[in-house]
Amino acid sequence: MHSSSSPRPCKRQRTMVTPPLTIHDPESNSILDRATRVLSIEATALSHVTRLYQTDPHAREGLLGAVECITKSQSVGGKVIVCGVGKSGLVGRKTVATLKSLSIAASFMHAAEAAHGDLGDIREHDVLFFISYSGKTPELLNLLPHLPRQLQIVALTSQSKASECPLLKEHENGVLLPAPLFESEEVSFGVSAPTTSTTVQIAIGDMLALTVADQLHENKGKTFKKNHPGGAIGAVTRESAKTIADACHQPVTPSEVTPLELPSPSLSAQSDL
Structure with a gap:
């Protein structure tokens, strides 16, 4: 008699065409060299922007201005509204999380959603913090005509001076946090995907958050642990x-x-x- 159950199909064994690479293979060395070069370039970008804030008067004035306006805003019940899109928007969300963990009132506003009602989140004493490498992201520029004239704006962009930043040209209360690269990502990696630029943006966001926390709290470590x-x-x-x-x-x-x-x-x- 035939069995009522059908025979199980045999699993085909996966055959390796070539053995896996090891660190001793010439091709592996090439892969590792290209990979660690990415880390080296991003570390160099951070070194360059560190030097910028140590020596450049525009960068130093921008940082002091950003710290001052955020500190004053927090003292009267205002908050930092971080605004961006794309990869810069993701950096913005991380920056908001860091600010909140240090008891610095903050929220994230997506630029596209802002034009569809989220502008209602802005209050009189808030600080609007734009993050955009180019400084001319259309979704951010489109918001400018709809912002209160007295609103304090901080922009984190690749420009070196506030007068050169499209996001700040039409606003009298603009503060620039410059975040230039020593070379473009296209030159470094052969692709213009945000990589080095977002690394620098995150670092400057951390610098700003921790510096403001120093101004607001006697012990920022204790504040962070409480939160x-x-x-x-x-x-x-x-x-x-x-x-x-x-x-x-x-x-x-x-x-x-x-x-x-x-x-x-x-x-x-x-x-x-």
């Missing part, structure tokens, strides 16, 4: 608090040693009693 009770950072903070308390022979409150957990959903009305 970050979860994850590995929170675990280290709780362990540190426990160690200090043990050394001082003091009791530790449960909130200092108990991992942060979300409440489980109720299975029934009776379980809530």
Whole structure:
């Protein structure tokens, strides 16, 4: 009698045409050289922009101006509204997250959504922070006629002077944070995809956030830990608090040693009693 079940198809064995590369193969060395060259170029870009903020008067004045206007805005209940699109927009979201973690009020506004109602997020004492490598992103330029004239604008672009930045030419309260590259990404990598430029943007965003935090808080480290009770950072903070308390022979409150957990959903009305 024939079996009612059909025979299982045999799995075909994958045959390797060539053995996997190892670090000893000439081709592997070529791949690794090209890969580490990317890191070297991005590190060089950071070195160049560091030198810029150490020596260039326009860059230094721009940084001081940005720190001052954001600090003043925060002191009267304003916030930093970071605005961008594309890869610069993603950098902006990261910058907002860093600002918030340091108790600097901030929000992200997508330039396209801004023209469809999100401009209502802007308040009198806010600072609008544009991020755009070219400084002439159409979605950002289209917003300029609709912004309050007194609104403080900070722009992070590749231009060296505020007078050269299209986003600031028509605005009297504009501050520029220059973020130029020592060579274009097309020259460095053969493709103009945002790589080195976004690395520099992230670094300048970090510089601005940490510098403002120094102005606002007596201890920015303590402020950050207070805002970050979860994850590995929170675990280290709780362990540190426990160690200090043990050394001082003091009791530790449960909130200092108990991992942060979300409440489980109720299975029934009776379980809530």
